[in-house]
Amino acid sequence: TGVTLNNEGKGKRVLVVGGDGYCGWASALHLSARGYEVAIMDNLARRNWDQQLGYDSLTPIASIHKRVAKWKELTGRDITLYLGDICDFEFLAEAWKQFEPEHVVHFGEQRSAPYSMLDRERAVYTQVNNVSGTINILYAMKEFTPDCHMVKLGTMGEYGTPNIDIEEGYLDITHNGRTDTLPYPKQGNSFYHLSKIHDSTNMIFCAKTWGLKVTDLNQGVVYGVKTPETSLDETLINRLDYDSIFGTALNRFVIQAAVGHPITVYGKGGQTRGFLDIRDTVRCIQLAIDNPAEQGKMRVMNQFTELFSVNELASLVKDAGAKLDLDVQVTSVPNPRIEAEEHYYNAKNSKLKDLGLEPHLLGDAILDSLLNVAVEYKDRCDRQLILPANAWGSSGVSRHFVGEKAKSI
Amino acid sequence: TGVTLNNEGKGKRVLVVGGDGYCGWASALHLSARGYEVAIMDNLARRNWDQQLGYDSLTPIASIHKRVAKWKELTGRDITLYLGDICDFEFLAEAWKQFEPEHVVHFGEQRSAPYSMLDRERAVYTQVNNVSGTINILYAMKEFTPDCHMVKLGTMGEYGTPNIDIEEGYLDITHNGRTDTLPYPKQGNSFYHLSKIHDSTNMIFCAKTWGLKVTDLNQGVVYGVKTPETSLDETLINRLDYDSIFGTALNRFVIQAAVGHPITVYGKGGQTRGFLDIRDTVRCIQLAIDNPAEQGKMRVMNQFTELFSVNELASLVKDAGAKLDLDVQVTSVPNPRIEAEEHYYNAKNSKLKDLGLEPHLLGDAILDSLLNVAVEYKDRCDRQLILPANAWGSSGVSRHFVGEKAKSI
Numbered sequence: 104t105g106v107t108l109n110n111e112g113k114g115k116r117v118l119v120v121g122g123d124g125y126c127g128w129a130s131a132l133h134l135s136a137r138g139y140e141v142a143i144m145d146n147l148a149r150r151n152w153d154q155q156l157g158y159d160s161l162t163p164i165a166s167i168h169k170r171v172a173k174w175k176e177l178t179g180r181d182i183t184l185y186l187g188d189i190c191d192f193e194f195l196a197e198a199w200k201q202f203e204p205e206h207v208v209h210f211g212e213q214r215s216a217p218y219s220m221l222d223r224e225r226a227v228y229t230q231v232n233n234v235s236g237t238i239n240i241l242y243a244m245k246e247f248t249p250d251c252h253m254v255k256l257g258t259m260g261e262y263g264t265p266n267i268d269i270e271e272g273y274l275d276i277t278h279n280g281r282t283d284t285l286p287y288p289k290q291g292n293s294f295y296h297l298s299k300i301h302d303s304t305n306m307i308f309c310a311k312t313w314g315l316k317v318t319d320l321n322q323g324v325v326y327g328v329k330t331p332e333t334s335l336d337e338t339l340i341n342r343l344d345y346d347s348i349f350g351t352a353l354n355r356f357v358i359q360a361a362v363g364h365p366i367t368v369y370g371k372g373g374q375t376r377g378f379l380d381i382r383d384t385v386r387c388i389q390l391a392i393d394n395p396a397e398q399g400k401m402r403v404m405n406q407f408t409e410l411f412s413v414n415e416l417a418s419l420v421k422d423a424g425a426k427l428d429l430d431v432q433v434t435s436v437p438n439p440r441i442e443a444e445e446h447y448y449n450a451k452n453s454k455l456k457d458l459g460l461e462p463h464l465l466g467d468a469i470l471d472s473l474l475n476v477a478v479e480y481k482d483r484c485d486r487q488l489i490l491p492a493n494a495w496g497s498s499g500v501s502r503h504f505v506g507e508k509a510k511s512i
Numbered sequence: 513t514g515v516t517l518n519n520e521g522k523g524k525r526v527l528v529v530g531g532d533g534y535c536g537w538a539s540a541l542h543l544s545a546r547g548y549e550v551a552i553m554d555n556l557a558r559r560n561w562d563q564q565l566g567y568d569s570l571t572p573i574a575s576i577h578k579r580v581a582k583w584k585e586l587t588g589r590d591i592t593l594y595l596g597d598i599c600d601f602e603f604l605a606e607a608w609k610q611f612e613p614e615h616v617v618h619f620g621e622q623r624s625a626p627y628s629m630l631d632r633e634r635a636v637y638t639q640v641n642n643v644s645g646t647i648n649i650l651y652a653m654k655e656f657t658p659d660c661h662m663v664k665l666g667t668m669g670e671y672g673t674p675n676i677d678i679e680e681g682y683l684d685i686t687h688n689g690r691t692d693t694l695p696y697p698k699q700g701n702s703f704y705h706l707s708k709i710h711d712s713t714n715m716i717f718c719a720k721t722w723g724l725k726v727t728d729l730n731q732g733v734v735y736g737v738k739t740p741e742t743s744l745d746e747t748l749i750n751r752l753d754y755d756s757i758f759g760t761a762l763n764r765f766v767i768q769a770a771v772g773h774p775i776t777v778y779g780k781g782g783q784t785r786g787f788l789d790i791r792d793t794v795r796c797i798q799l800a801i802d803n804p805a806e807q808g809k810m811r812v813m814n815q816f817t818e819l820f821s822v823n824e825l826a827s828l829v830k831d832a833g834a835k836l837d838l839d840v841q842v843t844s845v846p847n848p849r850i851e852a853e854e855h856y857y858n859a860k861n862s863k864l865k866d867l868g869l870e871p872h873l874l875g876d877a878i879l880d881s882l883l884n885v886a887v888e889y890k891d892r893c894d895r896q897l898i899l900p901a902n903a904w905g906s907s908g909v910s911r912h913f914v915g916e917k918a919k920s921i
């Protein structure tokens with residue numbers, strides 16, 4: 104898994120907010136390998152949430168300091184670190200003025216739906232952290248670098264599951280004989296998803312009012328752990344979450360398969376969602392940077408490559424497991440989320456393909472590669488963490504602690 | 513202006529959050545006069561913002577303690593006071609469990625668009641205050657009083673100025689041959705308006721997920737100062753804001769007329785909005801309480817009685833002024849807001865009328881009554897405060913202080 108270093112992004116300064124996280128770390132290395140001048144900004148909150156809950160990545164992740172030092176050692180390329188909270192504007196402003204980003208890729212949010220539904224305090228934290236952080240970045244752009252382009256990670260979950268086709272951000276509506284193009288009506292299904300809707304609503308306004316360049320990427324569920332860059336050395340390995348709070352569907356299923364735990368499908372398993380390979384996430388980010396949004400109108404692109412129902416995922420994992428002689432069982436557990444388990448779902452995703460994205464498709468190859476990592480590290484798996492998530496209905500005002508409600512259905 | 517006390521609301525416990533404010537104070541007295549058991553919750557933040565900016569109500573408002581004591585003296589009726597911040601859940605929870613509201617009327621937010629556009633810190637404050645406070649109330653309902661009905665004040669400004677008719681909260685959409693009823697697509701034009709959109713998006717989710725009873729009232733611009741109850745004694749008088757930050761359009765115009773200042777129309781003055789009399793606000797609140805929402809689906813009603821363009825308002829004030837021998841001038845000033853000054857606007861408002869609302873209409877009588885109060889207190893007017901608001905484009909990261917940017921165009 105050699106990495107080709109080149110200089111196609113030379114001279115473009117990109118600030119990766121949330122660059123210590125799953126998508127952010129892979130994106131930062133992808134860009135650095137291609138010659139973009141990269142800085143990572145992160146408050147390492149994500150590592151702290153794991154520690155508080157007693158969770159850990161299946162893969163052993165190094166500290167951000169060691170990660171960046173190893174990358175420098177292997178490639179000779181520098182990544183600047185700004186470790187602090189984007190909700191702390193004094194910190195953000197100092198770092199911003201020093202680095203003067205031409206693009207900011209904003210991954211830096213609390214991104215787990217179950218975490219946001221653990222209890223009141225975490226619900227409020229999720230919305231305040233995500234909404235304030237994004238407002239602060241918008242003000243930093245306006246004030247210090249008005250030409251800076253923001254690439255903001257949203258989620259396909261902002262659209263909910265409407266009974267009509269899901270377009271990319273906007274919808275042409277004819278009503279009582281008149282027509283307008285309006286923001287696509289959104290319906291979130293957790294305080295996390297709602298926070299992303301709030302961000303998008305705020306960003307439309309700031310792009311318009313201050314003439315900023317803003318791209319909103321409504322990302323599907325990301326799967327996989329390896330990119331060429333993160334595979335270069337174990338110190339660079341990316342996180343792989345499998346717990347019920349931070350693990351996303353396919354990653355969780357594969358790890359369940361690897362350790363011989365039945366795949367836990369929520370309810371009927373008819374929930375259909377958009378998915379993409381982490382190797383496509385990093386390419387989408389590069390495409391968005393290389394083709395920036397225009398000033399004044401927020402651009403929205405749906406960032407996923409394929410649609411699958413939860414049942415389809417489960418049987419794909421079962422089939423892939425069979426090829427590695429794993430006997431994969433599938434079991435249905437009560438759905439902690441309050442959501443439609445059978446619904447219409449047809450979402451568009453042509454804009455990133457129009458910019459040149461050639462998707463990795465979820466075939467056996469990909470499952471094998473994810474499965475192989477899972478099998479390699481399966482001794483690190485804490486089987487307790489495989490249990491289903493906290494129920495949406497149980498989100499109350501008393502704090503959830505690990506081992507207690509956080510693990511109950 | 514006698515007040516008829518009766519007991520039609522007897523036994524219904526209503527918590528009025530933001531009950532020291534303009535709409536909240538009038539609503540609390542209206543309900544108390546009718547026998548509802550009323551408690552006011554307020555952190556008095558609104559008075560503090562005035563103090564920091566050097567602003568004051570044209571009418572001399574008494575402290576909330578004196579207000580409530582005077583009401584008791586005149587009517588024999590008790591209003592319980594809970595003075596604290598709804599963002600402080602420890603406070604909110606204690607008060608909630610003590611009072612056990614059957615209805616909560618939630619006025620308690622930072623409600624000025626120009627205030628939210630003064631600077632970054634106030635933009636973030638507005639959204640955090642409003643969004644967290646509302647989430648806290650939703651959790652208190654779920655946890656302590658699941659049958660409680662929330663009457664939440666939103667604003668007509670959540671809809672923006674789309675080129676199609678504005679419905680009440682939801683829109684039937686047909687797209688590519690399929691149909692769904694979805695939340696009406698919203699476009700806010702200040703961090704304040706955006707905060708209300710966030711609230712509505714959150715409330716739809718909580719109503720659905722936890723089976724709560726929630727009414728969202730998208731209120732138009734309120735005008736007038738007198739209700740029968742607040743007119744009973746000068747200690748009960750309501751606030752009348754005329755500064756550029758907290759004063760709403762018609763109230764400001766009337767006071768400008770009363771003190772002989774030209775009416776300041778922003779830009780072309782073609783902006784059309786929904787308006788209502790404060791005497792209708794209090795009746796709408798009572799109607800919403802007496803006809804509560806059903807569990808599980810947020811009800812939305814548009815709360816305004818008439819539509820006017822800014823130019824129409826200005827000439828109505830000019831005509832009314834003439835009758836009091838006031839020579840009212842109208843002048844156009846640069847629009848601090850970034851908004852369409854000429855646009856289609858057709859908003860629906862049948863639901864509250866269906867519940868029995870008989871609107872006060874904006875005729876000369878009403879202008880006279882508002883004008884007379886303005887003339888009565890015109891010596892309290894600080895003419896400096898009449899200047900136009902801060903420009904949306906000037907909202908930056910450095911703090912606005914009074915006398916400086918807050919008053920510049």
Ligand SMILES: NC(=O)c1ccc[n+]([C@@H]2O[C@H](COP(=O)([O-])OP(=O)(O)OC[C@H]3O[C@@H](n4cnc5c(N)ncnc54)[C@H](O)[C@@H]3O)[C@@H](O)[C@H]2O)c1
Nearest residue numbers: 121123124125126146147148149188189211212214256325
């Ligand atoms: N992983 C997915 O499947 C997926 C799907 C759709 C959208 N997204 C979005 O992509 C983004 C990245 O997701 P991820 O899976 O890499 O998440 P992650 O939790 O692994 O990474 C997020 C990073 O942001 C940092 N962060 C959070 N709040 C911060 C703050 N206030 N200041 C500074 N740093 C802060 C965290 O410490 C963490 O390192 C998120 O915005 C997420 O909502 C992810």
Ligand SMILES: NC(=O)c1ccc[n+]([C@@H]2O[C@H](COP(=O)([O-])OP(=O)(O)OC[C@H]3O[C@@H](n4cnc5c(N)ncnc54)[C@H](O)[C@@H]3O)[C@@H](O)[C@H]2O)c1
Nearest residue numbers: 530533534535554555556557558597598620621623665734
């Ligand atoms: N006045 C209008 O024309 C108008 C129009 C549309 C909608 N509204 C909405 O109606 C509601 C009331 O408006 P108003 O004009 O009476 O505003 P106001 O500012 O006079 O009253 C709001 C009250 O809420 C209190 N408050 C704010 N944050 C609080 C917190 N965190 N905890 C406790 N109390 C808090 C303030 O101290 C104040 O007394 C607002 O939500 C506003 O958005 C008003």
